[in-house]
Amino acid sequence: MRAFSDLTEREILALAIANEEEDGRIYADYAEHLREHYPDSARLFDDMATEEEEHRRALIDLYVERFGRHIAYITRRDVRGAPAPASPRTTILKGIDAVREEVTRMETNASRFYREAADRSTDAPIRKLLGDLASAELDHLRTAGEIEAQRLPSDRRAREDEDAHRRFVLQVVQPGLVGLMDGSVSTLAPVFAAAFATHLPWNAFLIGMAASVGAGISMGFAEALADDGKLSGRGAPLMRGLVCGAMTTAGGIGHTLPFLIADFWTAIVVAAIVVVVELSTIAWIQYRYMDTPPVSAAAKVMLGGALVLAAGILIGSG
Structure with missing residues (x-):
């Protein structure tokens, strides 16, 4: 050179x-x-x-x-x-x-x-x-x-910007949000059930990792195979599958990592805080990109998360 x-x-x-x-x-x-x-x-x-x-x-x-x-x-x-x-x-x-x-x-x-x-x-x-x-x-x-x-002209550019935003929501935000919701909510039950059943954070961590990775692979394939995106305008299946799968795994791993902490109750408290952060993030994305009223978004997400979390704790404590 x-x-x-x-x-x-x-x-x-x-x-x-x-x-x-x-x-x-x-x-x-x-x-x-x-x-x-x-x-x-x-x-x-x-x-x-x-x-x-x-x-x-x-x-x-x-x-x-x-x-x-x-x-x-x-x-x-x-x-x-x-x-x-x-x-x-x-x-x-x-x-x-x-x-x-x-x-x-x-x-x-x-x-x-x-x-x-x-x-x-x-x-x-x-x-x-x-x-x-x-x-x-x-x-x-x-x-x-x-x-x-x-x-x-300004009106045409505004129309193109609006179309670009709509495609971004359909092709990136929507599959990512579906994955994040699934990973953050569906893995709560097995992780906390394992934690309360064994009182061993390491066991909960292993189950959480397995559930997160497995859910990510499953959701990624499901999203990619749902449609080819040509009629729905949802974009390339591979991209949607990767986004959905990655966000599903990330959502599950978030509240799984605290179980690397050796002390049981410390791990539980930290994991619970992470769960609140995850659910708040989901509610914010719904408000920001889906035009969902913030109170309504937060209430629905928190209620769903609380029900799944309670189910996991009850099953693990039984």
Whole structure:
């Protein structure tokens, strides 16, 4: 990997061409993946990809004029400190806001990189070229803003943001909440039953871990196999299954870990406190994402948890 200061003017221009080509492809990828659910944003990224292609052609014309037809192969990944864009697929999974932020970051980082390199350069032609590239990246940002204002008026952007929130709830929050509720509530009975039956915290810990892991696997498969997400709009089955399974396991392990404490009553008290925290978290998620009134959410969750906890204690004490 080479330092930017070691690049020749020819390599810098070749790097700029590669950057524009890669950025254009990324914008085109964003447009393709967002077209179904975010058509207005997709058109925005189509326009930005077109802008990148125009800049690339201008850079190629300049390169051919000065250095000939063969363009040296060099990318951002060959230059130490050059900010590389994130994978489009990874960014898209994070939602539309993450895509918008990544695009802004790409253009801002590129401009900053070229500007700082220009400030460090003592070679006049290279300094001028780097300054021109920095200005070009700022022009990209201004152009993107103009295109966004045209393509995404406030009402359309608000609609897309609302759709994104709804998909996030369906694809992440809902399976995660189902898993957390199942793990936090259903494992209460076996854990506390084992604790009160044996008065040995270690036994309760082993049973709690087994119940949590088993429930996580079961709930993960159940969620993933429930539907393919195409008709319901609930997203990829694998992702939903992973979220649901992980949250189920986490919900059960939370009140299981206190039974690593050797003293029985200390472990019981700490576990009970953790249970209250878990149930409060579930109630808050219902209030935050499901528009459930806070008092109603807390009452329902606490009642259900109390019944399961009481059942476990009664069975274990019998």
